[in-house]
Amino acid sequence: MAGHSHWAGIKHKKGRADKQRSKIFSKLSKEITVAAKLGDKDPSMNPRLRSAIQAARSANMPKDNIERAIDKSSSNNLANFENIRYEGFGPEKIAVVVEALTDNKNRTASKIRTIFQKNGGNFGTLGSASHNFKQVGVIKIDVNEISEEKIIDMALEAGADDCLSNDELHEIHCEKSKIYDVKKKLEINVKNFVSTEIEWIPVNSINISKDKFNEIKEFLEVLDNDEDVQNIFTNFKIVSN
Secondary structure (H helix, E strand, C coil): CCCCCEHHHHCCCCCCCHHHHHHHHHHHHHHHHHHHHHCCCCHHHCHHHHHHHHHHHHCCCCHHHHHHHHHHCCCCCCCCCEEEEEEEECHHHCEEEEEEEECCHHHHHHHHHHHHHHCCCEEECCCCCHHHEEEEEEEEEECCCCCHHHHHHHHHHHCCCEEEECCCEEEEEECHHHHHHHHHHHCCCCCCCCEEEEEEEECCCEEEEHHHHHHHHHHHHHHHCCCCEEEEEECEEEECC
16 A cells, blocks of 8 residues: 555455445446547557456456447547546645546536545645656556566566566556557557556655544545546555554
């Protein structure tokens, strides 16, 4: 948990309630639909769609749900979604970057601002928090998929900058502009990917004691429950009291 910027990496992955799973599926479906609408509907020809589908499979989304999300992209009634970034500071002055996918910028901005204000945070302007991070291409693979020794060699050969491993994941870092090129080379030997995303990795981190974490956790969960929010990145790490 310590030092991990992506809120999705901090949340408990097991024992999710049906309600929580439904919210996760909804966000994944939206990304699949938008990726299919903006590019080719054939995943082999559309890296963003291929990555969205792989993330959905990693979350155990049923095949029918994935196919419905792709089919929905053909609808003429589909609203034009935009990727929007919001920034601010949460409890204990942690820096927060929020990525949203929305069909109504004003509605989403108002909701995100209210969440910050009601939960001990401060809603900021673009650039107010993101200078605490750097954008990095991050490819995640389950540790059971391939050995640490093999993935390190493959990642560096594919043009990645770093490869980190823990008990659950291999995490490959590369320049954000190279993420799909690196992944394409990895796909020769790796079939299943947990996620492929451009993430905001902290440059400056804030140490948070365990007794302060609950307040931050509640704030992040409220943010994450908003239907327009796709990703949340923070710069805190938990330290022993």
